[in-house]
Amino acid sequence: MTNPDPNFNKQVQRLHQLTVYGRWGFVILSWLSLGSFGIWGLREEFKLWQQYFTWTAVRYAIAYNFVPAVCLFFCIGITGAVLVWQSRNLFSGIPSEERQRLEQQVRKIKAIGKRHPLWKWVIK
DSSP: OOOSOTTHHHHHHHHHHHHHHHHHHHHHHHIIIIIHHHHHHTHHHHHHHHHSOOHHHHHHHHHHSHHHHHHHHHHHHHHHHHHHHHHHHHHHOOOHHHHHHHHHHHHHHHHHGGGSTTHHHHTO
16 A cells, blocks of 8 residues: 655654664663562572572572562563564564554554644654
8 A cells, every 4th residue: 555645654664663662661661670679589599699509599599589580580581572573673674564553553643643642753
């Protein structure tokens, strides 16, 4: 589908850039909140691991400090997922399904007009 607006591709690219910033912002907020809680909760185990690192010590630290361990695993998982997503987009380009979704969102932002919160970043 052709679009008569010559700036349409730029607008789609800006929306994609905002998506990238949003994902990395979520990763940073996760590390600042959940990651710091997880590291703080496992601080005693880190001291033990520096002296005597064994996989059994890691296993017991996870088992007996379950919530801090889950917080750290969540942060590591989210960071890895965003890295893989962004690497895929950089090396092989944005997939057609995602490109169509971005184009649809740009059309929706244009239809709503200046009331849309992303109007000034995407359209202007």
